[in-house]
Amino acid sequence: MTKNVSRKPTAAELDLLRLIWQLGPSTVREVHQAAIKDRPDLASATVLRLMQVMHTKGLLTRDETQKSHVYAAAQGQDSLQTNLLKDLIHKAFSGSAKDLVMAALRGHVSKEEKAEIQKLLNEDEK
Template sequence: MAKSPPLPKPTAAELDLLRLIWPLGSATVKQVHEAAQKDRPDLAQATVLRLMQIMHAKGLLVRDESQRSHVYAPAQPQDSLRTGLLRDLIHKAYSGSGKDLVMAALRGHVSREERDEIRRLLDGDAP
């Protein structure tokens, strides 16, 4: 059986744009730029365009070229990408141990509210 090619891994800047695109479902460069302006008013639309073109070439975005303004959409769902990135992190940084990752996260990286939610989830009481 042939092994499927590895899924592309986004850079930090690409992941920032994906976080804007996922809730939109699909968007033009202009729409993504407008969404990015809230946190990064200095970000040029040309920079967003170039980054989205690179992301398309890498396979992180799909592009509909049927209209004058190209419409981009994530090539994979948010959960799928996160799962792949997490799997890589567990493998590389924690020698494959999910428990070690969770223990590291719980040591100072989780708020009291998040810790309570995790506890309810582990107890089977979470929605």
């Protein structure tokens, strides 16, 4: 089966990717143990199925040299987030990063986050 790295992760796949980025290369059991802290109802079989699909999509790599396969993210967190953001800017904001930022600032950013953003902008001006 051909792997397609350009396939975008679903929300559930992103949840698992976040865990794998935190844990590093991991077995299904290790990812499941980490996942059930937030989702105690999550079955191990569901994690296995998701990780197999993610491997097929090219989101995960798999080391099959050990008895328990070890999965790792195929892309770093920053790289994948940047690609997803570029796609969002292109699709939802007609390629305008400014429009994305303005939409985010109109109600999706706390006062503390706005202050942090302002500090960053002030540092860039120096």
